[in-house]
Amino acid sequence: MKIFIDFTALVGIFLLLSCSSxxxxxxxxxxxxxxxxxxxxxxxxxxxxxxxxxxxxxxxxxxxxxxxxxxxxxxxxxxxxxxxxxxxxxxxxxxxxxxxxxxxxxxxxxxxxxxxxxxxxxxGTALVWSDEFNVNGAPDSSKWGYDLGAGGWGNNESQYYTNRPENVIVQDGLLKIKTLKESFSGSNYTSARILTKDKFSFKYGRVEIRAKLALGAGTWSALWMLGSNINTASWPACGEVDIMEHVGNSQNRVHGSLHSPGRSGNTPDTSTVMVPNASTEFHVYSIDWSATSIKFYVDNQLFYTFANSASLPFNQNFFLIINCAMGGNFGGAIDPNFSASTFEVDYIRVYN
The missing domain is CATH 2.60.40.10 (Immunoglobulins)
Structure with missing residues (x-):
């Protein structure tokens, strides 16, 4: 009986395929x-x-x-x-x-x-998301969450990220991320890293961030994005776009970089530009992102164009991150006399 049923099923499948064609x-x-x-x-x-x-x-x-x-x-x-x-x-x-x-x-x-x-x-150009940092207190919890902990998740950094007002606060129209030399939970420095993961993400458009960067050897200010699928794809398969990175050991040199499989860590796709007074004056750091290119600007001056394609991870939703690290693989040696520095952001705006 079992042989008869299987044979009948096979005949039925054949007839179905024949009819469908x-x-x-x-x-x-x-x-x-x-x-x-x-x-x-x-x-x-x-x-x-x-x-x-x-x-x-x-x-x-x-x-x-x-x-x-x-x-x-x-x-x-x-x-x-x-x-x-x-x-x-x-x-x-x-x-x-x-x-x-x-x-x-x-x-x-x-x-x-x-x-x-x-x-x-x-x-038409339309504003799809922004934070003007105009309300004093903690960053808007409907827009920002926190990464908390030490080590920088593989970067060998020296700070402990907290959500304390001593390290991150909105004050006088500015987001202020304060990096401090202090002992805290086994680390010698504290700072903050905020992100829009699970609150806001987007695919393609223009990002503009007006900021004044941290000062001091060992500081590592960053405005960047990660692919929203990082929980399943992991890094670097999820993709990383560094809108702006600046290390105090190379004062005023701003990096625009992208990390993807085979082009990550110490070998990203990258370019740099000198920005006078990066830590004493505000400048606008921005990207234009599409399916065919990612263009990096400082004060609306183009300094790097990256050719995007369908084979790369830069064609999905990304979320935003703002942080200041200390030392680590990229930040380098920390000035032993460092005591404190503040990374300030005036606004962040995302356009279609």
Missing amino acids: IDRSNGDGEVIKPSNLSVSATVAGATAQNPNGDGSGTVNFNISATNATSYKILLGNGETEGLTNGSFTYTYATAGTNTYVIYVSAYNSGQFVSSTISVTVFV
């Missing part, structure tokens, strides 16, 4: 190549006065082809979508007016036909 094969069982591929793109809010749309970046695609069972669309910005339905809506995020060449393929098993169109889309 009728609509994509001719009478001789040959797969029919798709034909009559048609692709149209309608930009949301497009008018005679605003032919490239209303600034939302939304485009409605309609794709059809005779005998097609699936579609693939390359969106011209490094992203690809696979579809079984020819109706598809996508929102471009790169601000400004940009023209994208769209590649579309219609498939029927191993047979396919392709076509291209171009679409010009206007995306």
Whole structure:
């Protein structure tokens, strides 16, 4: 009886597969190549006065082809979508007016036909998240959490990160991260590291941070981001974007770096720029991040362009981190006369 049931099931599966292939094969069982591929793109809010749309970046695609069972669309910005339905809506995020060449393929098993169109889309710049640090007290708990502990999680750092007001406070319109020489839970220094993990993350856009950096040999001020999948992908597979790093042992030299598999630790993709008075004056540190590039700026002056691609981990949501470390693999030797220094942030703003 068991043999009979298994045989019947196999016959049923065969018939099911045969029936499912009728609509994509001719009478001789040959797969029919798709034909009559048609692709149209309608930009949301497009008018005679605003032919490239209303600034939302939304485009409605309609794709059809005779005998097609699936579609693939390359969106011209490094992203690809696979579809079984020819109706598809996508929102471009790169601000400004940009023209994208769209590649579309219609498939029927191993047979396919392709076509291209171009679409010009206007995306307005909009603020999607910010902290102006205008309310005195602890950092806004709806926006920021804390990393607490010693060692810097593999960086051999000398500070203990706390959430005490002695180390992190919003005061007089500024976030102040205070690094202190003191004995605390087995460490000789204290500081703070705040982050938006599980509270805010984003994919692509512009980040602007106005800050005045810590001073002193051994200090290591950082404004940076990690991939939101770090709990499952781990580092460096999750990706790391260092918007700004500055070590007191190389005063006024600002680093912009990216860490990914094979390009991490001491061998990241990186560039530097000299920023006069980095620890005595405020400067704006920013990146423009898209599927094709990550551009690093200081005071709106471009100093590094990194070529992004779909094979890298920089095409997912990231969260923000602000901290000041002491010593460690990158911070280096600490001045024995160091007593205290403050890393100040005026604002952080994220645009689409």
